[in-house]
Structures are given as C-alpha cells and as structure tokens.
Amino acid sequence: MTHDQLRIALRELNGERDLSLAFADVPAPAAGLEIKKAMLIPDEQDHLVKVTDGKAVFIIEAERIAWIRIGLK
Numbered sequence: 001m002t003h004d005q006l007r008i009a010l011r012e013l014n015g016e017r018d019l020s021l022a023f024a025d026v027p028a029p030a031a032g033l034e035i036k037k038a039m040l041i042p043d044e045q046d047h048l049v050k051v052t053d054g055k056a057v058f059i060i061e062a063e064r065i066a067w068i069r070i071g072l073k
Helices: 003-010
Strands: 014-021 030-041 049-052 055-059 065-071
Touching: 003 030, 003 049, 003 065
Parallel strands: none
Antiparallel strands: 014 030, 014 065, 030 049, 049 055
C-alpha cells in the first residue's frame, strides 16, 4: 500500500470512528494499534500520513500495514 492509498482509505476518519491497524512483520503484542475517535490529519508539507485522537499524533508508515479496520467497537 502506498501513502496515497492509505490516505484515501483513512479519509473516513472524522473523530467519530475508531481505527485498528495491524502491522506486517511485527511480532505480537506490538503488531497492532488501536486509536479511539481517530481523525486523519490533512496532508501537510512533509506528506506523512498522520492520525490523531486529540491527545497524540500517530505517524503511519503505509508499507508496514497488513490490515485496517475502521468503525465503532
């Protein structure tokens, strides 16, 4: 997956849905990340894919993503 594809997939994040990510080639339990009420940060000059929960910013490396779940838990 490219950064552009990831940004398209995450554009539904508006602070009302949760985001779950699983990373390829990372052993459990560190293989996943869950972000409550996630919001995609608009593309900035650095072109990194960033998601926030309002408390922290998470930078997502598209090439490492195995799967994504968007929705309420």
